[in-house]
Amino acid sequence: MFLRTFIVHCAISLSLGLASNWDGLEQDLDLDLSNVAKLQVQFGGKGEILEVDLGKEIALNQVQQEPEITFEPESGANYTLIMVDPDAPSRKKPVAREWLHWLMVDIPGANIKAGKVITSFNPSGPPARSGFHRYVFMLFKQSSSLKNLKRIRTRRGFKVTKFMEDNGLGNTPVAANFYITQRA
Numbered sequence: 284m285f286l287r288t289f290i291v292h293c294a295i296s297l298s299l300g301l302a303s304n305w306d307g308l309e310q311d312l313d314l315d316l317s318n319v320a321k322l323q324v325q326f327g328g329k330g331e332i333l334e335v336d337l338g339k340e341i342a343l344n345q346v347q348q349e350p351e352i353t354f355e356p357e358s359g360a361n362y363t364l365i366m367v368d369p370d371a372p373s374r375k376k377p378v379a380r381e382w383l384h385w386l387m388v389d390i391p392g393a394n395i396k397a398g399k400v401i402t403s404f405n406p407s408g409p410p411a412r413s414g415f416h417r418y419v420f421m422l423f424k425q426s427s428s429l430k431n432l433k434r435i436r437t438r439r440g441f442k443v444t445k446f447m448e449d450n451g452l453g454n455t456p457v458a459a460n461f462y463i464t465q466r467a
């Protein structure tokens with residue numbers, strides 16, 4: 284019975300392309316990511332495309348430019364994109380959790396560039412010898428326009444679940460992804 288449930292579960296997960304290993308992010312962000320699809324995020328190097336792949340390490344110097352985000356939008360929907368580092372200033376002692384790296388709202392469909400920037404893209408800049416940091420991208424479907432949202436002045440101590448609650452973004456992102464990097 285257990286085995287059968289397990290097999291069915293695996294089959295469903297595979298068919299939806301769901302991610303399973305979130306490396307502690309569910310606990311650390313207080314989010315249920317079990318039904319969340321993998322968001323396509325790519326950093327472009329010199330003639331090289333680097334794909335963000337669920338916790339795979341990417342060198343710090345390869346993640347300094349704003350990445351390309353691609354997804355299949357629902358027709359007529361607006362989206363919010365959030366990038367945070369829960370490991371600020373270190374995963375061992377994350378007293379500045381979560382550090383807000385990027386926040387865009389009112390993205391019409393998948394046209395990221397046409398969205399409204401609330402907090403501009405700030406590339407990964409982990410302190411030296413603070414170990415690996417997880418950098419997480421989350422995409423949310425909005426239930427209404429967020430054009431009246433105020434600027435967020437401080438990147439430190441952002442709380443994605445509070446932001447979701449305050450702005451009607453539902454219980455989970457529709458898609459997410461993350462990479463890890465460190466400063467040697």
Ligand SMILES: *[C@@H]1O[C@H](CO)[C@@H](O)[C@H](O)[C@H]1NC(C)=O
Binds near residue numbers: 427428430
């Ligand atoms: C999407 O955002 C635009 C710009 O704020 C707004 O005019 C439109 O009503 C929004 N659409 C939905 C479905 O919320």
